[in-house]
Amino acid sequence: MSDIYAAPAANLDLPRDDDPEAGSLERGIAGDYTFTIGEVLKEAWARSEGAKLTLNLAMLAYVVIYLAAAGIAEFALTPLIEEQPLIIAIALIIFQQLFLLAIALPLAVGIFILGVRRAASAPIAVAQIFNHYHKLLSLLGANILMTIAIFIGFALLVIPGIYLAIALMFTLALVVEKSLSPLAALSxxxxxxxxxxxxxxxxxxxxxxxxAVAAIPLGIGLIWTVPFSVIACGVLYRRIFGCEPETLA
Known part of the structure; x- marks a missing residue:
């Protein structure tokens, strides 16, 4: 029988939660952290053992919930939009997109936090992706500000947009994991x-x-690489910003 989803074996080479490689918000902002791509990927691959099933189920739950919400929004609002004047129709379309964002955003951030928890040796469960709806307004605000900033950056000869797309990648996680305001998380x-x-x-x-390579053979390889990528992002986040005790509870 395949051991793809076997329970994780003990690995004394993995960093402990109190390992000096773990960062903090203050050290991260000051740039007081180091990493190599190879080190992060190696640690993420080791931590993937025993976590792939949970992360794949979490992503499946995300997709199912998003598609269900999209179907409800399409059924409820599309006929109404078609009957309204242009301005009202635009307002309804914006409302529709905000509704879908409100459903999906906390779940997406929840998946990222699963990667952070795994990177810090905390237990993970599919249901944990639902833990962040109480931060919905802050997440929406941060996402809107981030989207505007990146859009303006791409409008300014593309390169600033590429810079911001990478530079702001931890914004939403910081809103949830460090309880920062949208502006503070962006900064x-x-x-x-x-x-x-x-x-x-x-x-x-x-x-x-x-x-991209894993997706070539009918996407089968993504069963391994997507959970691995989530954990790798969690490992990098942990090395830069560390983890709050509340995150690991």
């Missing part, structure tokens, strides 16, 4: 990533390439 993510923007951009590119 903290940008300052922390700016110090080592190129290595972090390289890390993101490597993950994109791994998943």
């Amino acid at each position: 903290a993510s940008r300052k922390a990533v700016h110090v080592r923007w190129f290595p972090i951009a390289g890390f993101c590119l490597v993950l994109m390439l791994i998943n």
Whole structure:
């Protein structure tokens, strides 16, 4: 029988929760952290053992819930939109998108936090992706500000947009994991990533390439690489910002 989803074996080489490699918000913002892409990927691969089933089920739950919400929104609002004047129709379309964002955003961040928990040796469960709806308004605010910033960056000759897309990648996680305000989370993510923007951009590119290759044979390889990527992002987050005790509870 395949051991793809076997329980994780003890690995004394994995960093402990109190390992000096773990960062903190203050150290992250100050750029006081180090990592190599190879180290992060190696640790993430080791931590993937025994976690793939949970993470794949969490992502399946995300997809099912999003599709259900999209179907409800389509059924309830599309006929109404078609009967309204242009301005009202646009307002309804915006409302529709905000509704879907409100459903999906806390779940997506919840999956990221599962990666952070796994990176810190905390237990993970599918139901944990539902734990962050109490931060919905802050997440929506941060996501809107982040989207606007990146859009403006791409409008300014593309390169600023690419910079911001990488620099702001931890914004939503910081809203949840560090309980930061949207503006504080945007600032903290940008300052922390700016110090080592190129290595972090390289890390993101490597993950994109791994998943692109894994998707070639009918997407079967994504069963391994997507959970691995979630954990890898969690490992990098932990090395930069550390983890709050509440996150690991």
